Amino acid sequence: MNGDASMRESASLSVRDIADWAPFAAPPADPMQAARARMTSTDQWAPWQTVGRRMAIGCVALEITQRCNLDCTYCYLSESSEALKDIPLEEVYRRIDLIAEHYGAGTDVQVTGGEPTLRRQDELIAILGRVAQRGLRPSLFTNGIKLTRSLLEALSRAGLVDVAFHVDLTQGRKGYPTEQSLNAIRLRYIELARGLPVAVMFNTTLFAGNIDELEMLGRFFISQHANVRMASFQLGADTGRGVDAPGSAAGQIDKAQVIRGLQRAAGVPLNFTAVSAGHQACNRYGFALIAGGVTQDLFSDTRLAWDVLAATAGARFDRRSKLRSVGTFAAAMARRPWLVLRGSVWLAGALWRLKGGLLRARGRVGKLSFFIHDFMDARALDRERCEACSFMVMTPEGPLSMCIHNAKRDAYLLQPARVARGETVRFWNPADGSWSAEPPARIAVSLTRKTARGRARGQLGKPVGKAA
Numbered sequence: 001m002n003g004d005a006s007m008r009e010s011a012s013l014s015v016r017d018i019a020d021w022a023p024f025a026a027p028p029a030d031p032m033q034a035a036r037a038r039m040t041s042t043d044q045w046a047p048w049q050t051v052g053r054r055m056a057i058g059c060v061a062l063e064i065t066q067r068c069n070l071d072c073t074y075c076y077l078s079e080s081s082e083a084l085k086d087i088p089l090e091e092v093y094r095r096i097d098l099i100a101e102h103y104g105a106g107t108d109v110q111v112t113g114g115e116p117t118l119r120r121q122d123e124l125i126a127i128l129g130r131v132a133q134r135g136l137r138p139s140l141f142t143n144g145i146k147l148t149r150s151l152l153e154a155l156s157r158a159g160l161v162d163v164a165f166h167v168d169l170t171q172g173r174k175g176y177p178t179e180q181s182l183n184a185i186r187l188r189y190i191e192l193a194r195g196l197p198v199a200v201m202f203n204t205t206l207f208a209g210n211i212d213e214l215e216m217l218g219r220f221f222i223s224q225h226a227n228v229r230m231a232s233f234q235l236g237a238d239t240g241r242g243v244d245a246p247g248s249a250a251g252q253i254d255k256a257q258v259i260r261g262l263q264r265a266a267g268v269p270l271n272f273t274a275v276s277a278g279h280q281a282c283n284r285y286g287f288a289l290i291a292g293g294v295t296q297d298l299f300s301d302t303r304l305a306w307d308v309l310a311a312t313a314g315a316r317f318d319r320r321s322k323l324r325s326v327g328t329f330a331a332a333m334a335r336r337p338w339l340v341l342r343g344s345v346w347l348a349g350a351l352w353r354l355k356g357g358l359l360r361a362r363g364r365v366g367k368l369s370f371f372i373h374d375f376m377d378a379r380a381l382d383r384e385r386c387e388a389c390s391f392m393v394m395t396p397e398g399p400l401s402m403c404i405h406n407a408k409r410d411a412y413l414l415q416p417a418r419v420a421r422g423e424t425v426r427f428w429n430p431a432d433g434s435w436s437a438e439p440p441a442r443i444a445v446s447l448t449r450k451t452a453r454g455r456a457r458g459q460l461g462k463p464v465g466k467a468a
């Protein structure tokens, strides 16, 4: 059961298929059961699977603005995005409620955009608070440019669980020509969050222009394991308004290449097939224990990893507190003495292999997880992967696979929001922010410099073809 399901053949979606693909409209009676059925029907139900076992979905993106203060080469936003007003708070709250109804308490919610810190600060704080109040786990996905310590403190008080900083060469930050030079920004962001009960993650888009620096990045994140919970890598995909950087092309980078680079950085063969979420062609997950610069693969015993996953499936870990997480883990394992014994034997071996580092680190051992997400090109969507998708976007009509959403964003962006205030129903026009008693007859946006690039690419029909 440790096979690599990513090599399976599955049908590509036609333009018609994409247009017809609808969001999940009605919340399921039992979200976990529904998730398990989805994984089973796509042949992804296996001991490594976390969707349907630990959680009903990997995460749900909540886009609270379409505006951004950067212009990334692999941007997934729509050609229309920059011209659109921020959706009303009532509609954001309605979508938060929908997430809770579809996937239940404990679901990870990415508060994102566009760049979410461009939203009014009081509204951003209120949105984060609302996500937390519904029992969901809010993460802020940001490029960090507008994020201040005081805002992060306020968001933390409102219930923020993680902050995920997107920093890489696709953003074209002036004065930072290499990933190595961008480490200065990464260190600044780590300082921004220091001491707050908020886990720090970094997102890096990989493409031909920075893949040579992957090993350096892996070593950097390992050196920062005390401050960083997860290093997440996305493979550049041809979708949205983004265009490839000169000299690169979508599809040049694959997961195996990324795994090899991270293994070289770690100095050990990290196992990226023991635990995963959704379709194995989409995601890979690795986990390292680190002490004094020495790394140990947490998933080196695949069967033990599966058994621990099964034993802790119902546990709800509090990422804001290491102590509480350890307590939750210990409580879940307490009723399984045989598994505790097997784990203890494994741990003794791991500590022995880490002994040199443990001496240097005076007995302190930390951890770091690696995540690889292989988004699909908009014109090469694999049906089975979309059916097993673990990363949803909350549209006005319900949750939808992020890859499908990226392929037809305007279908959801260029529609009025229907907002009920007491007995009165009004309609909001995303193009100009106006309100009316009837749905607007037409929603028209004009292209900007950013959006025109993506439009030109679409008209030219540039060939794409990253394999699933």
Ligand code: SF4
Binding pocket: 278, 279, 282, 283, 373, 374, 375, 376, 385, 386, 388, 389, 390, 391, 401, 402, 403, 404
């Ligand atoms: S968003 Fe795309 S790549 Fe990610 S899990 Fe869903 S189908 Fe797979």
